[in-house]
Amino acid sequence: MTLDEARYEYLLQLGDSDLILGQRLAALCGHGPALEEDIAMSNVALDLIGQARFWLSYAAEIKGADADEDTLAFLRDAPAYRNVLLVEQPNGDYGHTIVRQCFYDVWHFFVLQALMQSTDTRIADIAAKSIKEVQYHVERSGDWVVRLGDGTEESHRRTQAAVDKLWRYTGELFRSSEAEQALVEAGIAVDVATLYEPWRAHMQALFEEATLELPGDQPMQCGGKHGEHTEHLGYVLAEMQHLQRSYPGARW
């Protein structure tokens, strides 16, 4: 794998994870539990999709030929997607939506913070831009985890169930793909394994306040970074790509 091939793969990992989570959240627009929260969630979706555009545009430039952010988003099938499995998991009840978001936001924050030091200045610039938005995401999802976890008996039960169900997808966040490893050596990517301790410490503090329990060690599901996805991604893409697949090249 050349450095540019690795860079392309890595940019897809970052961009696809933002894009798929943004698409998941966008599907909830108009369904939020309160008007303010509906607006907040849609704003987070917009941020993530905007950030995905930066990553995918850069990826497309490396790929060359006729690639651009749109062909990458709308004309790749699931096995060509490099997002982590966590973000493609269904919205479920609001406990699931929020716990998925919180796991991702805190990880996202630490990744971007490290990438601000990337030797690839374009990556560093995108990270510095994005982290300003992500700090608001961290604040919001953390607030909700506490509110739901330390809420009613029912909200606590459901949120803990979401934690238990989604925990198995967190291991992948801290395991490098082959492309990432190559880039870590060049100072371009962050070694995600080093982010586990700070991420876990943040979760520990938050969960204590939320009266939730972090699950113990268990087998983790991985594969998203290599294109091995859960069945859910296909449904997300079917909806997201429908228009460009049915009417190729359509613009408005």
Add this chain to the structure above:
Amino acid sequence: MTVSEQTRFDINDVWQWLDAVPDPEIPVVSVIDLGIVRDVRFEDEQLVVTITPTYSGCPAMQVIEDNILEALRENGVDDARLDVQLSPAWTTDWMSERGKENLRGYGIAPPGESAGTQVIDISRITRSGRNVLPQTCPHCGSKHTERVSEFGSTPCKALHRCLDCAEPFDYFKPF
């Protein structure tokens, strides 16, 4: 228009034309007030305007880009290009004092100072470590206000409420 005619444009005039381009969501501030336009220069015969996005996913950015090019065309600049620059990332600290005053008059509390480029301490944004400062109500001037939501009607605003005059108001987030 010939090339020699176009190069006669005064850069200061270009800045003034751009100052007449309003933000599509908040028409009382111009793209200059917002600090979106970072540079204006000629590259040979082509006028190059460098802009920086506010929020990554802000839908207004595309409209702003179109409106800037339209304003230049209206003033006779046919050969213009927009460069988008991400670094240094846009901050509300670049907003003009006039822009902040206009926001207040429009019913939006202007942003306080942002954290700038300093590295953010994540413990500050956990629930217990945070301190939300009450903003001044743009309607009645009271400081007796509270935050309703960190996210408002556009990505750049938060929703607050005045506990004296009971009016809700937008707060332009420091960013």
